[in-house]
Each structure stands twice: as structure tokens, then as C-alpha cells.
Amino acid sequence: MNPVYRKAPPRPSAEAQRRLAYFNERRDAIVSTIRELVEIESPSDNKAAVDRIAEAVAQKFSRLGGNVDIRIHPAKDFGNHLQIDFDVAGKSAAKPVLLLGHYDTVYPLGTLAAMPCRAVGNKLTGPGVLDMKSGIALMLHALAALQDWHKEDWHGGLPRPVTVLLVSDEEVGSDSSRPITESLAKKAAAVLVLEPAYGFEGAVKTARKGVGDYLVKVTGKSSHAGLDFQKGVNAILELARQIEKISSFTDLKKGLTVNVGVVSGGSRTNVVPAEAAAQVDVRIARTKDAAGIDKKMRSLRSFNRKCKIEITGGINRPPMERTAGVAALYAQAAAIAHELGWKLGEAAVGGGSDGNFTAGLGIPTLDGLGAVGDGAHAAHEHILISELPRRAALIAGLIERA
DSSP, X not given: OOOOOOSOOOOOOHHHHHHXXXXXHTHHHHHHHHHHHHTSOOBTTOHHHHHHHHHHHHHHHHTTOSSEEEEEEOOSSSOOEEEEXXXXXXXXXXXXEEEEEEOOBSOOTTHHHHSOOOEETTEEESTTIIIIIHHHHHHHHHHHHHHHHTHHHHXXXXXXXXXXXXXXXXXXXXXXXXXXXXXXXXXXXXXXXXXXXXXXXXXXXXXXXXXXXXXXXXXXXXXXXTTSGGGOBOXXXXXXXXXXXXXXXXXXXXXXXXXXXXEEEOSOTTEEOSEXXXXXXXXXXXXXXXXXXXXXXXXXXXXXXXXXXXEEEEEEEOOBOOOHHHHHHHHHHHHHHHHHTSOOOEEEESOOOTHHHHHHTTOOEEXXXXXXXXXXXXXXXXXXXXXXXXXXXXXXXXXXXX
């Protein structure tokens, strides 16, 4: 699934040229919307901040008009989640298409001062501009375009039912939003995830690895390292042995990786440590491997019988596999892109998204439909402004056909 193409791009159809011209004329407006959203900082761990952007986004969707119903799903520990339903007043029995995304970011409040949202040449920078406030803006403008294009047929409404779900906790595991996401996905014909595209070629994502998080905690016995060394039971030494064992679970041929990413333990150098812990990241490419790696993690036994081992956690995002439904949805997207004048690639990636949940239910899901850029979660995060019109046109076409 190589997203790099060297052949000359196809020539856009007449209708595609009209649609691209429509979004090109509105490119500055799309950029303005993105800038507004980026400048409302919304770190996952700050409920008040995330609720502010939820309110701002809700107002923007309400201004689209039509048969729109806005619902707030309150969350206690994280920001509220936002659901927007666009009906077609009973004129279509089609299942809705679900547009899925999030408005929380990984950046703490105040990041904007050192990482402002500004246009530099073809780049628009800022915290969360790529992941994924540009995706929210593309949703808004694609839906507005469809209302405009179909206003005579549907009296200012959309050509089919559409549900938008924007959550507040995607960057921290989606614990509070997952039930909502899965409930809405079960009612949908397809799920379009507006996470960033893959690479500068703008490939969509047809496969994502599943994600697991485990905590391995070792309890030993403390003692004075000089006076009573032999009376102690070193938890760090036991954990070191466990880390070597855990790391051996990686199987690259299966696309399974196990990474011990954070280690803690001990108090002072002159104390035999009684406690140590390791945080472990697990990635799986196939659903059938989930039970196996979980069994291995929970079967860990202490090398030193005087130590106690406690394993918590598990697989929290199933893999998004390239099923027949995903492949069919990609084929539709590729056909629309061909009409628009380019060859749309696909990619399998290691990171997870909320699309993992919907694909795990067997609902046709296409991810990476958002903006093209680089540097997600990094100081150089940016999008390419020139790519916005055709991404918007692609999304609009998929809403119609999915």
C-alpha cells in the first residue's frame, strides 16, 4: 500500500472542476475557520477549556441550518462530547453516514503563545492544526457545500442523513466517549474519520494497529543497602528481568510490538527498593492476536519468589483491519479522487484512533480523510493550505456516496 505515485494525474471531470473551483473560492474561509478553532486551546486534561471549544463548534454547526439537532453528552472527568444530527425530514430512508473526530489536543494551555497559528507560505501552523482541528473545519465546509449544491432538491438540507460526533478524550484513550461512538456507529452506513491524512501524498488510512496499555508493578522488600542488604528484596532487579521477558513478546512478522516505555522505582540509592513499575505499550495488527498477548502479559510470574507481581490494563483499542467493507469504502474514495484529478493512496499505520472502535464493530470505516500536513503532536505541526479544497471535495463526495 504505497501512497507514492509517479504517473501523471488524471484529468478532473467537468463536475469535479466545478466543485474544486467552489472550494478554491472558499479556501480563505476554510483557513479562517481552522484558525478560530486552533486559537481556542483545548488540552484533553482541562475540562473547562475543552467545553469552550465544544460550545464554539456547536454554534458553528447550528449556523448551517437545515434539520439539525445538537446534543451535548456530558462527561464528568473530561470535556463534553458533541453530537450533531442532520436529518432530511423523512425524505430519505438511508442510514446516516457518521463523521467522526475529536477537538481535544495534546498541548497544555499556553502553548499558543510559543506556537502561534499563522500562515507561512503554503503552511498553516499551530497546536492541533493537523490533529485535528482542520478536520473539524473540513466537516463544516463540506456539509455547507452539500447544502448549497442540493438546496433545490432538498430545500436547503443534505442529500442524506448525517451524524457528526466530536469527542473530548481521543488523545487520552476515549474511555468516556467510546460507548457513544460505538452506539452511533452501529446505526451508520459508514464512518468517515477526519483524522489527518498519511504523508504529504494525502493517503487515507485503511488499517490501524490496535493499542494496549499495561502496568507491571513489582513489590519487594526494603532494607538498608549497607547495613541490611541481604534482608531486602530488590523490586527493580525483578522488574529488569521482567522487562527482558516482556520485550521478547514482540513479533514483527505478525505486526505485534511490545514496548516498555516508562519505568519507575526506588527511593534512594542507599535503600533496597521495595517497589518498581513499568508502563508497557502493545500494538497489534490483527484482532486474533489480542487474546494471545493479553494471556502472555497476565501469565508473567516472578523470578524471585519473594517478589509479588501485579498486572493491570489491557487492549483498549481493537485493530482497524482492512476488511471488505473498508476496501469498498476506499474504492469509492479513490473513484471520487480520480474524478477530482489525483490518485488517492492508502496506508496502514501503527497509531490508533476512534476509527478502530467503529471498524472493530464491522462498520465500513475510512480514516485519514482530514488535512494533509506533518508534525502532529510536535512543535512543527502544520497543514498544507493548498490541499484543503480537494480534501473538502473528497469528503463531500463521500458523504453523498458512502
